[in-house]
Amino acid sequence: MHLLSIVGIGADGPRGLSADTQALIAQSPVIAGSAEQLRWWPGRSGRIEMGADLAAFFAQLEQALTEAPVVLVATGDPLYFGIGRLVLERFGREQVRFMPHLSSVQLACSRAKLPWQEAAVVSAHGRSLEKLGEALRPLPELVAVLTDPVNTPARIARFVLDLAPVTPYRLWVCARLGAEDEQVECLGCEQACERDFGEPNVVLLERAPARTPASLPAVGIFDDHFVTFSDKPGLMTKYEVRVLAIAYLQLERGQVCWDIGSGTGSVAIEMARLIGGGSVYAIEKTEAGCLLIEANCARLGVCNVRVRRARAPEVLAELPAPDRIFLGGGGRQLVAILEACTAGLRPGGILVASFAGLEQLVSAQAYLLKQGWSVQYTHLQIARSASLASGSRLVPLNPVFLLRSTRPL
Template structure:
């Protein structure tokens, strides 16, 4: 079917103030229309308009009718919310009609209105629509810790469901939440809350026309925890200060708990935490064994700052942050009874050699490894040096809401090696194929 090469379809964005919010020129376009297309709500803004009305519903039927009206040289006006080309009907129209037949007249988008109501710039904001989609779309953005996030909702993925979903992810990043309802109308309502304030709310608690804004907050302080109410072990990931650019870079709670069990800690020990990161493992050890001395070795300056802040937060005076590169920095530390390695900075073999020289006979070493290459390297090294070792593959999923149901969201798997030095080490010769494992590139493991 051929189309006349003239603009026959005007797509007009409108706000909740209806026709009163349109300019005189835009109103003139509506007045000339012979066909009005839109939802019942949008068409109700023009109750006395004499044009034929097409109510949006079955889009195949609506678009076919519009094509026939174009051939008949009718003047079609499509009424939509806000900016038609911003998560709007504009995309579908461009997929079904030649662009030369379409003219767009945008109104203020709800995202524009929302950020202006909050008096926040939004050129750096991320915008996601979960309207008819999965909340899983939010996971990579929340794990990354984006600063600002605007979310288009629907009756299932309403603000309460979004708050519940975020809380169940148990991320170390903290967000403040704004619910923006009926923006641009006399019933407009904008209010702020913490996700915990509304995570039990249902769709009936919100206007159907709402938008959620999440803004990342640094709400942790050094003294906002009631230490008496914390568990003996297994602190929530969200309780720790973390890296701004990599908030997920922390040994996850479930892995920490298993690592603590494998270390078989005793009072009055010296413990090393190599590649300490945020200090989460060191702090768990220090709280379990207050008479032990824990050395958190971290190469990055930002990591040392985080360890110090987290130690202050949890009042763990027996954690000693050590700024330096392993293995070089290890020679100056007291000989350990237990060692945990959470990151190697590309020096895994050298670190293992240094640990072998320093670890007491009968001492235990636990490594958390994210990559198969480092796993193969370690297993070959322990076999060569005759350590007794065992391996666990930890693959944990956490529950997250899925509409009115619950699904499981996996966290990255981790390989946990527990090795014990039983006697003075001797080196055995391995066949060449076994030695190949020691030649893998050695990269720092990441637990994002």
């Protein structure tokens, strides 16, 4: 049996191929491919056209290979969501060789000027969008989507809007890459829902950077105004929880506050903007977190947050006595942290803590009640609206417990 050469080709046809590859095709007794690919060689004898019946097509290839070498022309990189896998399964590695063209994802990222070494790639070609939902769950910086006439850019944009991710995405549509009528557009998902685009196309979903607000409210800064962790962009005290926590703290001007486990600094910044000439000490154990807090303070115009890179509770004894404390979690050191908080908080001061787990809430409540402090807590189960094709639905956030405790006078 003779050799089967699988040649990748772009929308620019043979002119995008090397001289050696063009010569290989010209000298091959048989050329195979889809009608879309074979149109570049009109009138060529020895053609095998690929239709919907792949089994019949492969049978024709197998018969032709008994007599002469064959060139199979395919789109882009045949081994990248292409026909290459099926060819290997049918003919084996020893019988084939690959001469790839640039893949559509590689071309799209090049046109959009987006590094793609860490991009998630999802094929929606002839498939559901379930895999896209899974890929978007960790909020990656870039997702490339291979489309088809059903899963169009408009449908993908609507799907993303329905998911309502914590961090918004903007959408690049790269149509007919390499062709003379190539089109590359960047637009919001809302705009893309109402548009038609040239085919074939590739969609790039790029995580949008944090918005720089023209103005800020007195309290309740939206989540997307904060710079967040690149690998965990949803890891922050969400807007609705933050607003209620600030209300529970009953802040006053000139106070000293602690934010323990500050993360992105969202709570610390909200506190700092309400206490005027007071100070907020943001305690964060990671260098990345400290840099984020400083960046968010700078972009939101807050100058009275003092960032301390340290693990609680060790650093707490070194800080000025607080009037208010916000505690985000506490982990295994929860009781030790609460001991430092109860020792440091001024009489009449308020502690508010946020917990994801019931066990942490129970431990904190038991400890504070034992100290003679008043304790109240609230269970927050919040859902945000998201658009559907007709109407809307609710997308739940993770449930949270907010505990509020006051030190006796």
